[in-house]
Amino acid sequence: MATEGRAAMLIEPGKPAVVEDILLDPPGPGEVQVRVVASGVCHTDLTVKMQNGAGMKFPIVLGHEGAGYVEAVGDGVTHLQEGDPVVIAYRAPCEQCPACRRGDPRHCYMALRPKQRLRRKATGDLCSQVLRCGTFATRTIVHSKAAVKMPDNMPLEKACLIACGVITGVGATMNTTSVFPGASVAVIGCGGVGLSVIQGAKLCHAKQIIAVDVNPVKLEWAKKFGATDVVNAREGDPVAAVRSLVKDPWPGYEGGVDFSYEATGRMECIEQAVRMVNYNGIATTIGFPGPDDSVTLNVGNIDTGVYWNKVNLRVCHAGDTLPSHDFPLMAQFYLQGKLDLDGMVTGEIALEEVEDAFHTMETGNVIRSVIRL
Numbered sequence: 391m392a393t394e395g396r397a398a399m400l401i402e403p404g405k406p407a408v409v410e411d412i413l414l415d416p417p418g419p420g421e422v423q424v425r426v427v428a429s430g431v432c433h434t435d436l437t438v439k440m441q442n443g444a445g446m447k448f449p450i451v452l453g454h455e456g457a458g459y460v461e462a463v464g465d466g467v468t469h470l471q472e473g474d475p476v477v478i479a480y481r482a483p484c485e486q487c488p489a490c491r492r493g494d495p496r497h498c499y500m501a502l503r504p505k506q507r508l509r510r511k512a513t514g515d516l517c518s519q520v521l522r523c524g525t526f527a528t529r530t531i532v533h534s535k536a537a538v539k540m541p542d543n544m545p546l547e548k549a550c551l552i553a554c555g556v557i558t559g560v561g562a563t564m565n566t567t568s569v570f571p572g573a574s575v576a577v578i579g580c581g582g583v584g585l586s587v588i589q590g591a592k593l594c595h596a597k598q599i600i601a602v603d604v605n606p607v608k609l610e611w612a613k614k615f616g617a618t619d620v621v622n623a624r625e626g627d628p629v630a631a632v633r634s635l636v637k638d639p640w641p642g643y644e645g646g647v648d649f650s651y652e653a654t655g656r657m658e659c660i661e662q663a664v665r666m667v668n669y670n671g672i673a674t675t676i677g678f679p680g681p682d683d684s685v686t687l688n689v690g691n692i693d694t695g696v697y698w699n700k701v702n703l704r705v706c707h708a709g710d711t712l713p714s715h716d717f718p719l720m721a722q723f724y725l726q727g728k729l730d731l732d733g734m735v736t737g738e739i740a741l742e743e744v745e746d747a748f749h750t751m752e753t754g755n756v757i758r759s760v761i762r763l
């Protein structure tokens with residue numbers, strides 16, 4: 391018997407998201423049905439819309455930063471039961487790819503996915519789910535290993551942020567790179583992801599955390615989350631500004647940070663991240679690129695070229711997370727007062743307001759809008 395739900399979805403390329411009824415077939419083996427309680431709106435959902443589905447087949451149920459309660463479990467699911475509070479991970483390791491087989495699930499090549507079980511009620515068409523989740527919906531079906539149990543006292547309307555923005559940013563500092571105590575760090579872009587990089591760097595005991603953005607309000611917020619210095623990229627060259635902010639008594643020091651992170655999705659910011667690290671520094675790109683996006687990197691400049699400055703470039707996917715380990719840890723950090731999720735929720739909205747949330751994301755002062763279902 392199918393269950394009914396409502397979902398914000400993209401019906402065709404170039405059109406705004408609409409809220410419609412959906413039908414859910416019961417969860418299959420190894421799958422769970424989740425009654426979604428809250429879902430954060432990440433820039434990647436907007437990117438999926440702007441990139442006309444980013445390769446997914448329409449209709450597409452949006453959302454991948456969700457939390458809720460298990461409503462039904464499929465055959466063979468023993469680690470979860472009805473009523474369990476969960477956060478939905480979009481990268482639950484597949485257990486079969488070369489990385490998983492060699493015991494390195496953080497670098498799994500793909501992720502477990504449910505069979506397509508959501509249908510658009512109006513037409514009966516099977517729906518795609520953004521990043522295998524589809525959390526802008528009153529209920530969804532995901533792979534059971536992607537549903538990670540939360541402690542009972544963890545508020546789900548905050549826990550949802552762990553699923554993408556928080557784990558991506560914090561994980562970038564702890565897993566994609568290992569920020570060491572006393573390190574200098576720069577973060578370009580202070581949205582939900584960038585502010586989580588700042589929080590992660592602070593958790594790793596970085597000495598200096600330089601926030602870069604083009605929006606002065608974001609820079610003020612960055613200070614509240616742990617930035618020690620801020621740079622407005624509209625007011626000059628952010629690379630020169632960041633490099634000059636890092637001091638060391640050693641006479642040969644040319645400035646630059648140990649770790650830089652790009653969290654904007656803008657190509658020029660990747661180049662800036664590469665040029666602002668110090669010798670042997672690590673630049674990490676996080677933003678979601680378009681299919682034709684590319685960057686030109688200087689190799690030979692004596693101060694900032696990737697050869698002479700011995701720059702490392704990393705790519706961060708979901709903070710190289712192992713959700714079964716990292717999500718409960720993030721919840722624990724929150725409950726211990728070490729990770730600020732309350733301050734990251736700048737507004738709670740209804741499902742029907744997804745398009746407004748996209749609009750404010752592009753133009754306004756928002757960290758995360760959270761859809762309450």
Ligand SMILES: NC(=O)c1ccc[n+]([C@@H]2O[C@H](COP(=O)([O-])OP(=O)(O)OC[C@H]3O[C@@H](n4cnc5c(N)ncnc54)[C@H](O)[C@@H]3O)[C@@H](O)[C@H]2O)c1
Pocket residue numbers: 432433434437554555558578579580581582583584602603604605608623653654655656659675676677678679706707708709751756757
């Ligand atoms: N790799 C991953 O696993 C992963 C996960 C989540 C999000 N993302 C991507 O990360 C990026 C950030 O996501 P978000 O949700 O934080 O977005 P967001 O829109 O909330 O934040 C982006 C920030 O970048 C700032 N910005 C824009 N242009 C800038 C510039 N030239 N210089 C400095 N700052 C600038 C904006 O003012 C804003 O504060 C997006 O591209 C998103 O798709 C990637």
Ligand SMILES: [Zn+2]
Pocket residue numbers: 432433434435454455554555
């Ligand atoms: Zn996301």
Ligand SMILES: [Zn+2]
Pocket residue numbers: 483484485486487488489490491495497498499500
């Ligand atoms: Zn794998």
